[in-house]
Ligand code: HEM
Ligand code: HEM
């Protein structure tokens with residue numbers, strides 16, 4: 001029988017959706033049975049006490065978790081988030097319930113051997129509960145005691161060659177789409193760049209010195225499989241210059257029905273015969289495509305690189321040959337202000353090892369934000385407060401039409417006195433030309 005009765009939580013197990021309550025109960029039962037004879041280093045009933053305390057919170061309609069608490073491992077300022085409850089006598093299994101952030105492998109590629117190695121550490125030294133993966137992209141290991149932290153860190157680094165991730169006011173664990181390892185759309189090697197940036201900025205990752213958290217995300221193309229545009233202070237999104245490559249024979253094969261649109265995805269329903277006008281040409285957001293029944297044309301200078309046409313007819317259309325990335329700045333979830341998407345900062349940056357062009361933008365942005373950003377202000381908020389013109393100035397990026405979100409709505413480009421030969425005017429000179 002369960003250690004605590006949880007009638008309120010049990011409501012969450014009803015209905016067609018998956019439930020974390022079922023998951024935590026399953027883990028509680030697995031720990032109690034202990035088929036593998038694990039030498040648990042924290043209370044065996046941690047999962048039961050987690051359910052118990054949550055039930056009590058629901059009943060009391062207030063939280064029984066204390067606010068904050070700083071814990072960590074020697075030499076690092078982040079990677080562990082401290083949690084303590086205020087009813088440890090009643091729920092000793094969750095007297096401490098610290099979260100450990102673990103840097104995920106590149107492209108989230110795991111072998112079963114590696115995964116088992118990780119879980120063996122966590123079963124023994126933590127609750128066994130994980131969230132794979134958090135929205136940051138790292139593994140989130142939920143619930144352990146302070147005494148276990150150094151042990152976990154030692155075993156992770158020495159046995160598994162794996163590091164902690166970021167937490168607190170530092171660079172959070174960078175994350176990327178799997179890019180060129182599997183995806184033909186990738187405009188740069190996301191895994192190589194993410195790895196290089198993780199290594200380069202170890203200090204920023206482990207030693208919080210920023211006004212607030214800072215996220216990097218790497219998408220190989222504008223399809224945005226890690227949603228860099230919505231979720232990272234600096235978003236690195238693959239793009240190309242020049243023309244989308246068109247294979248007119250393959251276009252004809254799509255029109256004739258020999259090739260399946262969307263590479264055969266969405267096939268669970270009969271959508272009728274493929275209609276290139278309805279499904280591709282008319283859906284182009286900039287209306288830069290045309291098809292006369294024989295030849296597909298694209299006016300490439302108007303193309304937004306939205307990927308729609310390429311996704312629909314991947315065998316006929318390919319991204320252009322000159323590839324690189326664009327850097328966008330300022331996305332965040334609602335914290336002080338509302339949620340915000342990134343704005344275009346650097347329209348095209350070549351991606352070549354050792355990635356100096358990319359690092360230059362990053363370091364200029366940090367230098368400015370660390371100076372000007374208020375405590376707990378995300379880059380996107382600093383940008384809004386001081387204006388987009390400022391970040392263009394500190395990164396030495398020339399303003400251009402692609403920086404304008406809505407014409408006449410974000411006039412952030414101001415002339416300075418020296419650009420116009422000073423503001424001082426001689427009123428008498430002026431009046432000679434302009435009568436009162
Ligand atoms: C009315 C119901 C719910 C609301 C209003 C809600 C709202 C939210 C919001 C605002 C976020 C943050 C999104 C972001 O800015 O990144 C979020 C994230 C999330 N939600 Fe919910 N949610 C609801 C129900 C659920 C349920 C039932 C589950 C799971 C059983 C769930 C699991 C998650 C997870 C795993 C995340 C991502 C956490 C992270 O990795 O940061 N949510 N939810
Ligand atoms: C089974 C229990 C829990 C689950 C599944 C869970 C899951 C998560 C996930 C997925 C994230 C986002 C990680 C990311 O950005 O990658 C997160 C962050 C967070 N969780 Fe939990 N969590 C749990 C328990 C708790 C508890 C008990 C507390 C508080 C006492 C807590 C407080 C927080 C806070 C404050 C953050 C944001 C930290 C930051 O990014 O600054 N969580 N949690």
Ligand code: SF4
Nearest residue numbers: 177183186220221225
């Ligand atoms: S973001 Fe683009 S390159 Fe990366 S996996 Fe998705 S479709 Fe492929």
Ligand code: SF4
Nearest residue numbers: 284303304306307309
């Ligand atoms: S990528 Fe998007 S904007 Fe560019 S031609 Fe295709 S549909 Fe149009």
